[in-house]
Amino acid sequence: MGKTLAEKIIAAHAEQDSVSAGDLVTVNVDVVMANDITAPIAINSFDAVGVEEVFNPDRIMLVPSHFTPNKDIKSAEQARTLARFAESQMLSHRFQVGRSGIEHVILPERGLVLPGDLVVGGDSHTCTYGALGAFATGMGSTDIAVTMATGQTWLRVPETMKFVYHGQRQQWVYGKDMILRTIGEISVDGALYRAMEFTGQGITGLGMSDRLTMANMIIEAGGKCGFMPFDAVTQEYVEARATRSYTPYAADDDADYVSVHEFDLSDMEPQVACPYSPDNVKPVSQVEPEKVDQVFIGSCTNGRFEDFAIVADILEKTGREFHPDVRVMIIPGSQAVYLDVLRQGWIELFTLAGGAVSTSTCGPCLGGHMGVLASEEVCVSTSNRNFRGRMGHRDARVFLANPAIATASAILGRIGHPDEL
Amino acid sequence: MKLQGNVWKFGDNIDTDVIIPARYLNTTDPVTLAAHCMEDIDETFASSVQPGDIMVGGANFGCGSSREHAPISIKGAGVSCIVAESFARIFFRNAINIGLPILESVDAARDAQKGDRLTVDLTAGTITNARTGQTYQANPYPPFVLAIIEAGGLVPYTRNTLGIEI
Numbered sequence: 001m002g003k004t005l006a007e008k009i010i011a012a013h014a015e016q017d018s019v020s021a022g023d024l025v026t027v028n029v030d031v032v033m034a035n036d037i038t039a040p041i042a043i044n045s046f047d048a049v050g051v052e053e054v055f056n057p058d059r060i061m062l063v064p065s066h067f068t069p070n071k072d073i074k075s076a077e078q079a080r081t082l083a084r085f086a087e088s089q090m091l092s093h094r095f096q097v098g099r100s101g102i103e104h105v106i107l108p109e110r111g112l113v114l115p116g117d118l119v120v121g122g123d124s125h126t127c128t129y130g131a132l133g134a135f136a137t138g139m140g141s142t143d144i145a146v147t148m149a150t151g152q153t154w155l156r157v158p159e160t161m162k163f164v165y166h167g168q169r170q171q172w173v174y175g176k177d178m179i180l181r182t183i184g185e186i187s188v189d190g191a192l193y194r195a196m197e198f199t200g201q202g203i204t205g206l207g208m209s210d211r212l213t214m215a216n217m218i219i220e221a222g223g224k225c226g227f228m229p230f231d232a233v234t235q236e237y238v239e240a241r242a243t244r245s246y247t248p249y250a251a252d253d254d255a256d257y258v259s260v261h262e263f264d265l266s267d268m269e270p271q272v273a274c275p276y277s278p279d280n281v282k283p284v285s286q287v288e289p290e291k292v293d294q295v296f297i298g299s300c301t302n303g304r305f306e307d308f309a310i311v312a313d314i315l316e317k318t319g320r321e322f323h324p325d326v327r328v329m330i331i332p333g334s335q336a337v338y339l340d341v342l343r344q345g346w347i348e349l350f351t352l353a354g355g356a357v358s359t360s361t362c363g364p365c366l367g368g369h370m371g372v373l374a375s376e377e378v379c380v381s382t383s384n385r386n387f388r389g390r391m392g393h394r395d396a397r398v399f400l401a402n403p404a405i406a407t408a409s410a411i412l413g414r415i416g417h418p419d420e421l
Numbered sequence: 422m423k424l425q426g427n428v429w430k431f432g433d434n435i436d437t438d439v440i441i442p443a444r445y446l447n448t449t450d451p452v453t454l455a456a457h458c459m460e461d462i463d464e465t466f467a468s469s470v471q472p473g474d475i476m477v478g479g480a481n482f483g484c485g486s487s488r489e490h491a492p493i494s495i496k497g498a499g500v501s502c503i504v505a506e507s508f509a510r511i512f513f514r515n516a517i518n519i520g521l522p523i524l525e526s527v528d529a530a531r532d533a534q535k536g537d538r539l540t541v542d543l544t545a546g547t548i549t550n551a552r553t554g555q556t557y558q559a560n561p562y563p564p565f566v567l568a569i570i571e572a573g574g575l576v577p578y579t580r581n582t583l584g585i586e587i
């Protein structure tokens with residue numbers, strides 16, 4: 001029997017010839033990540049372990065992005081905890097405000113996570129790096145502390161589900177719609193404890209930005225990790241960035257999958273996840289055209305250059321402005337993305353259209369700052385979660401969508417489609 | 422080791438944003454976190470929960486973010502143990518790692534009602550409901566996970582394996 005990507009990468013990091021789904025193994029970890037919310041607890045636990053030094057100062061990434069630029073004194077103290085630890089442990093990679101961004105945008109962008117890596121992160125969306133063909137999974141702070149100390153962690157080798165996408169995408173349909181549709185189909189616990197492998201013509205045709213968006217949201221189906229195949233797109237993206245050597249893996253043709261799910265893209269509309277769950281997914285034509293109070297375009301799901309290109313394209317082609325009653329928060333996912341957007345002239349474009357463009361932060365995605373919702377407000381967001389209370393008041397309602405639907409809704413002042421403009 | 426407490430019953434897919442909303446994640450203090458535990462779905466929980474009480478959930482308990490603040494806030498509120506039909510995987514690890522006992526049993530979780538009194542025997546992995554008189558067997562932990570629980574969490578477990586003296 002052949003092996004899945006999860007089995008191959010885990011075996012290589014467990015120094016075993018092969019492992020199979022269900023095995024419990026101890027693995028060597030290539031990269032450990034934590035952020036301003038999870039690292040403070042991890043640093044405390046690291047001290048409690050009683051080890052003097054981290055296992056490898058080149059491979060630990062402490063990225064403040066949630067409440068930064070520091071929104072209050074408590075957040076400032078959390079960010080300071082990260083900076084001091086990075087200094088005292090002489091970590092090679094530092095992530096200061098102004099030179100950084102959201103962890104899941106900058107780690108791939110800077111070639112710090114690579115194909116074939118085994119990555120654990122103190123953030124559930126660590127699974128994003130599966131777009132590069134890495135085994136990447138989220139863990140809590142105590143797991144991160146112990147991994148920072150030992151360079152190892154334990155894993156249960158997951159079963160793998162295979163997702164095949166056929167046909168040609170329609171206009172205004174992106175990776176975001178493909179993953180929302182998938183989560184809608186299998187539900188928020190449809191991939192619990194499992195790996196998800198994405199294949200088919202519909203995946204081959206996706207750029208890295210869309211692949212990162214899709215891998216980002218596998219946790220919304222309960223998945224442990226997700227994988228895009230290593231191909232020419234991956235190679236081109238990685239070659240331009242890699243900071244060290246790497247080993248790509250491919251799943252065997254006769255690998256053992258617990259299930260195979262097929263999707264036809266040819267008649268798929270843009271998808272929207274309605275409150276209060278990422279699996280409450282409908283085609284946009286079946287969503288009530290509700291009035292919106294805020295639109296958020298950004299986050300580790302859709303905060304990359306290609307996402308803002310969609311916004312710019314719609315504004316330029318239609319010559320329209322955002323609706324005067326809507327707060328439009330536009331937040332590039334990293335300073336590098338910010339600079340690219342700036343150089344295109346889009347910050348001027350977005351600002352003239354009535355948008356508020358901010359420096360990189362998670363901000364509104366988790367109801368942190370820069371766009372917290374009041375009770376009963378409605379928000380269209382390009383992020384990944386619309387749980388109750390996620391972006392502010394428990395009675396606020398969040399609709400998750402791609403950047404084109406978000407832009408159209410921002411212009412129309414209600415949930416809508418670019419074809420209506 | 423036996424735990425005894427009254428049931429607080431919750432549904433399926435209880436996510437970590439509901440357990441402890443992100444707006445409180447600018448602190449790691451268990452007392453502050455406990456004061457806001459579950460407030461977005463049950464405002465009475467944090468003020469009325471009694472030490473030793475047992476939380477009962479449906480499927481996929483603890484889904485969503487990796488925040489360890491979620492089990493910390495539950496433990497900080499005095500909850501002695503969580504029984505659910507199933508747990509989201511990061512939450513499962515986090516709870517075990519910080520020494521908050523959690524047990525998976527579909528029947529025990531479904532049958533329990535708010536206010537029921539449960540007795541949980543962690544060594545035997547059994548849950549007894551005083552109202553129905555029924556005893557349920559929870560899914561067993563893998564031996565490796567059991568070793569972490571017996572050591573009192575992942576930090577003491579790692580200290581033991583690395584041979585670091587207390």
Ligand code: SF4
Pocket residue numbers: 065066102103104123125299300301361362365366383384
């Ligand atoms: S953008 Fe949102 S989902 Fe992504 S890391 Fe930040 S808070 Fe988490």
